Amino acid sequence: MTTMTTMKSISYKNIASPKGFKATGIHCGIKHKKKDLALLVSEVPASVAGVFTTNAIQGAPLIVTKEVVQKTGKMQAIIINSGIANSCTGKQGIIDAYTMQEKTAEKLGIEPNLVGVASTGVIGEMMKMDSLIAGIQKLNPIDELEGAIGFAQAIMTTDTVTKNTSYKTIIDGKEVIIAGTAKGSGMIEPNMATMLGFISTDANIESNHLQEALKSITDITFNSITVDGDTSTNDMVIVMANGLAENNTLTPEHLDWANFVQTLHAVSQDLAKMIAKDGEGSTKLIEVEVQGAVTDAEARIVAKKVVGSPLVKTAIFGADANWGRIIAAVGYSGAKLDPYAITIYIGTTKVVENGEPVPFSEEDLFIYLKQHEVKIIVELHQGDGEGIAWGCDLTYDYVQINATYRS
Known part of the structure; x- marks a missing residue:
């Protein structure tokens, strides 16, 4: 593997900056006024990797998304709501999470098993499905900064700031971008915690190797933060890689594998530190x-x-x-x-x-x-x-x- 890196931070911190990604965030009525529904979508099905909360009680959206990651190995979109966690909501909660998946797939014209679902907010409250379904129909993801800002705002709960970062590197002479957005402010004691992290990249890599890369850096980034010692029920980090940078397929044997892992590490560490810094009520x-x-x-x-x-x-x-x-x-x-x-x-x-x-x-x-x-x-x-x-x-x-x- 090469020992040199070409990684550079990008000034425009945009989850939609890798080729082929679009994002948006709107207010659909779960919260009183603030944005509460977000969508990240790739032009093509992307390789996907994920890490999830270790809490034995897991929210319905997490169960649906784990199924996509572990069984399908591809993801083209993820729908996220804030305000209600859809956790400890019984059989109806599972039905509601699958409904979010299905309605998003219909909106985008893709298969349901290519759609992930995430929710964050109050545990034990039933979803406002009429508002959510109507909101999904209004989503119009774009590949511009405005869409990325809306996405970051819509996933927030008690966060005081949005959390965004992105880097670019060179793989096989091709520019590859890795970007990330996260939310998290309280109940942060990973393996994981009340945090959601979404990372997009246009790198060409198979899901198993993407999972290997994510797993290798999780313990030293997302699992190395704590706010209050609590572990939540819904939290996850998802990485989608759609391959549109057109580099040769990344594997651990690739000469630029270290570049990719180091850049993914930088994105993950930035997000982890932003979450820790924005702990509820924190000043330091x-x-x-x-x-x-x-x-x-x-x-x-x-x-x-x-x-x-x-x-x-x-x-x-x-x-x-x-x-x-x-x-x-x-x-x-x-x-x-x-x-x-x-x-x-x-x-x-x-x-x-x-x-x-x-x-x-x-x-x-x-x-x-x-x-x-x-x-x-x-x-x-x-x-x-x-x-x-x-x-x-x-x-x-x-x-x-x-x-x-x-x-």
Whole structure:
């Protein structure tokens, strides 16, 4: 495989920017005023890959979409609504999810088994099918920025900003674009969580290899974020690759395979960090980097324990350099540790060395912790394992948002 990359970020962050993709988002009546129905469609059936929530209770749309990914291996469109999750809605919920699939297929003139379905919002409420069916008939996807913006807005729930990114790379001398849009703000504790991620690319790749690429980066991107420790019922990341860039079919043996995986990783990491940063009520993005663990997997476990600790999160919110909370989270992570070999940095300031306190300026760290992005480094000195996790602070607003979510 080549060791060089031609990856470049694209200034126009557009889910419809890869060749052959169109998108739109409208208000259909599930929400009071905001957009609540979105559609992403490819000109031709695309190879598809997906990762899904590990919650044993799974929403009806997720069941339908898993069937498309795992049985069909191709997807040409995905319909998404926000406001109602269609989860814990019994047999009627399954019927409603299949109806969304069928009505979208009819609208587009394609087979139902080429249509994925996603829903996000309140659990346990029945779908407003009259509004949804009427809305599907009004959808008019376009390959322009306006359509992509509408798509990103229509999948939001408690998100405060849309989340979009895209990169281009060169494969077989052809420009290949990978673009992504996501939603997620609360109940974020992947494997997955209340998050939806949609990635489009014009790369030519078979579904099994696309699944392999997605799986290889999921643990170090989408599964390395946490907001509040909850795991939701509906969440998924879907990648569609329609092949219209006309590169030679990508496989792990392809000379540009590393380019493709690195670009897909960049899109996934961008979306994951955007979700973590936009945690409900949050004011800061927290990045925890763990070095010197026995394995990379253990390093990621430690990083997620630290970034997910309510005590660490509230300390960061209050700009309190309380490193005791950090080392306590390291201690209960379950990773192999030597308490007298742990070193901790907050930003560039060393606060612990070999398990013992190091003098530091409280005033300087208070100023640092007031920033919108905070980094914590934990060195374990047990091996070569490394891992990073992202999260956010825990604020008064988080409680307010979730105390009145259905109001």
